[in-house]
Amino acid sequence: MHILGEIKRTADLNGGIPLGRQRFYKEAGIRVADWEGKFWVNWGDAIREAGLEPNKLQKAYDRKVHFVYS
Secondary structure: OHHHHHHHHHHHHOOOOOOOHHHHHHHHOOOHHHOEOOOEOOHHHHHHHOOOOOOOOOOOOOOOOOOOOO
């Protein structure tokens, strides 16, 4: 499938790391509407089917950060 090939190709160009949905669209020209709900429920599923490991989501920062003033 063309989309899986593009996921692999763009990941290879990115050092083996799959792109996020928005950057993938910018690089490959394949819109979310072209695949979401038609082939995969979410982007992680598409990445896995391409044989790659999805990126980890960033965690929220700790709001209890203590500042030390000198």
